[in-house]
Amino acid sequence: MSLSVRAVTTTVGLLVIVMMAAGCGSGDGIESAAPRTDGMRLGGLTGLLSPSVLITVEPPDVGRFLTGDETDFRLPLHNIYFAPSGIELLPDWDGISLTDPSGLAYAGYSFDLSAFSGPPRLQLSWRVPPANGNSWLALAEWEGDRWEWFSLPPESGLELPSLEPYINAEGTLNVLVLVTGTSLCELAWLRVGDNLEPLANADATASIGVTGQPCLLNGSASTDFDGSVVEYEWDTDGDGEYDLSAGSASRVDHVFATPGNRTVGLRVTDDAGATDVASTDILIGDGLRDTADFEAGWQGWAGDVADVLVSPGDEIYWELDRSTDLAFSGDWSVWLTADNRTDACKLWVEKRYQLAPSTTYTACISYKFCSEIGGIVGTWTILAGAMNADPETGYDIFQAGLARETTYNGGVAGFTWLSKTYTMDVTTAESGELYLLAGVWGVFEVWQTYYIDDITVQIIPAQ
Ligand SMILES: [Ca+2]
Ligand SMILES: [Ca+2]
Ligand SMILES: [Ca+2]
Numbered sequence: 001m002s003l004s005v006r007a008v009t010t011t012v013g014l015l016v017i018v019m020m021a022a023g024c025g026s027g028d029g030i031e032s033a034a035p036r037t038d039g040m041r042l043g044g045l046t047g048l049l050s051p052s053v054l055i056t057v058e059p060p061d062v063g064r065f066l067t068g069d070e071t072d073f074r075l076p077l078h079n080i081y082f083a084p085s086g087i088e089l090l091p092d093w094d095g096i097s098l099t100d101p102s103g104l105a106y107a108g109y110s111f112d113l114s115a116f117s118g119p120p121r122l123q124l125s126w127r128v129p130p131a132n133g134n135s136w137l138a139l140a141e142w143e144g145d146r147w148e149w150f151s152l153p154p155e156s157g158l159e160l161p162s163l164e165p166y167i168n169a170e171g172t173l174n175v176l177v178l179v180t181g182t183s184l185c186e187l188a189w190l191r192v193g194d195n196l197e198p199l200a201n202a203d204a205t206a207s208i209g210v211t212g213q214p215c216l217l218n219g220s221a222s223t224d225f226d227g228s229v230v231e232y233e234w235d236t237d238g239d240g241e242y243d244l245s246a247g248s249a250s251r252v253d254h255v256f257a258t259p260g261n262r263t264v265g266l267r268v269t270d271d272a273g274a275t276d277v278a279s280t281d282i283l284i285g286d287g288l289r290d291t292a293d294f295e296a297g298w299q300g301w302a303g304d305v306a307d308v309l310v311s312p313g314d315e316i317y318w319e320l321d322r323s324t325d326l327a328f329s330g331d332w333s334v335w336l337t338a339d340n341r342t343d344a345c346k347l348w349v350e351k352r353y354q355l356a357p358s359t360t361y362t363a364c365i366s367y368k369f370c371s372e373i374g375g376i377v378g379t380w381t382i383l384a385g386a387m388n389a390d391p392e393t394g395y396d397i398f399q400a401g402l403a404r405e406t407t408y409n410g411g412v413a414g415f416t417w418l419s420k421t422y423t424m425d426v427t428t429a430e431s432g433e434l435y436l437l438a439g440v441w442g443v444f445e446v447w448q449t450y451y452i453d454d455i456t457v458q459i460i461p462a463q
């Protein structure tokens with residue numbers, strides 16, 4: 001087990017341990033809001049509650065208090081590990097192995113409730129819940145100068161008659177989360193108050209669409225911090241009426257029958273019935289929409305490379321071909337791979353479209369891009385764009401206002417499919433030619449492999 005655990009046993013920590021040994025051992029199974037009555041007085045309460053030893057949390061009606069990834073060494077804590085997805089509490093950890101005889105882990109939080117008017121409710125979300133009877137919340141009771149302890153049922157929170165005794169004149173609420181036993185637990189978050197409203201995020205994937213063709217409305221960036229979004233409804237004509245329900249699907253296709261600027265509304269509903277709205281603008285035009293999934297051949301696309309020659313007669317190893325190694329749809333995609341000894345190679349797929357001569361279009365290319373780049377080292381660059389001549393050289397493909405973006409996949413281990421969309425205005429040549437392309441530029445001297453699948457091209461007259 002490779003953990004970097006901070007087993008901090010400060011004076012504060014010792015006080016808490018002593019207190020816990022005296023107070024929590026009997027475990028009277030309290031699940032209601034009644035605290036234990038046997039005191040657990042702390043002479044050092046004032047010192048314990050100084051801001052220097054407790055993490056300070058934003059007002060909870062903002063709704064985002066400690067999510068577990070806010071490493072802060074000011075916490076009074078014991079046997080805590082800050083994991084990316086939450087706070088691990090390891091009651092059996094002694095700093096070396098899982099044999100700590102104290103059987104105790106805790107973390108302290110300080111909330112600024114000076115502007116809080118919500119219900120007296122504390123909610124916890126466990127990624128790995130403690131065993132029943134092993135989790136506790138302690139609230140600083142200011143008047144009595146003591147902590148009041150509440151046993152917690154797993155996967156639950158605390159409903160109090162009032163938070164008043166626990167909020168001091170400055171509006172501070174101090175809470176300790178504590179687990180006993182021998183099992184590792186992970187707390188995702190702790191918050192004060194009621195259900196948090198979801199946050200709607202509407203996106204048309206592409207900011208343009210083609211009349212009479214499917215246009216993907218995308219609400220997948222919508223979130224609900226303390227639950228989940230259970231319904232997505234769209235107002236496709238901007239009249240305030242949500243006319244398209246996608247149920248729990250965050251993405252849905254819609255066909256716009258006529259061209260024009262459209263404002264599309266999204267309403268999301270969370271699992272507690274709360275809603276939020278957002279909107280996005282889409283320009284619909286009479287144009288062309290073209291897709292390729294590479295299942296039945298190249299579908300008009302072709303591979304090309306540049307800057308792969310190290311010296312005359314010595315070319316780097318590269319391949320660009322249809323492949324069944326990995327696919328987003330079906331069995332086939334396109335893979336691009338190179339050992340990149342030139343530190344400059346470019347590999348891409350391109351397709352030629354025949355349009356009106358010397359006319360400015362808005363072109364959008366959307367596709368699935370698969371990257372295993374989870375770190376900064378070895379990060380190549382995505383190249384995507386449109387130009388009015390056949391892209392042949394590295395110089396060519398930098399000429400048309402091409403998108404350049406890192407191939408970083410967000411830190412995920414292994415190959416990960418990402419959604420990419422690039423939109424640009426481009427004027428056709430006198431021949432009416434327009435080339436769309438998508439590929440990579442090997443900006444570090446490392447071997448990398450990428451995959452491309454499910455390309456959608458939309459081209460409409462520029463406004
Ligand atoms: Ca919610
Ligand atoms: Ca409507
Ligand atoms: Ca495919």
Ligand SMILES: [Ca+2]
Pocket residue numbers: 304350390391392
């Ligand atoms: Ca070419």
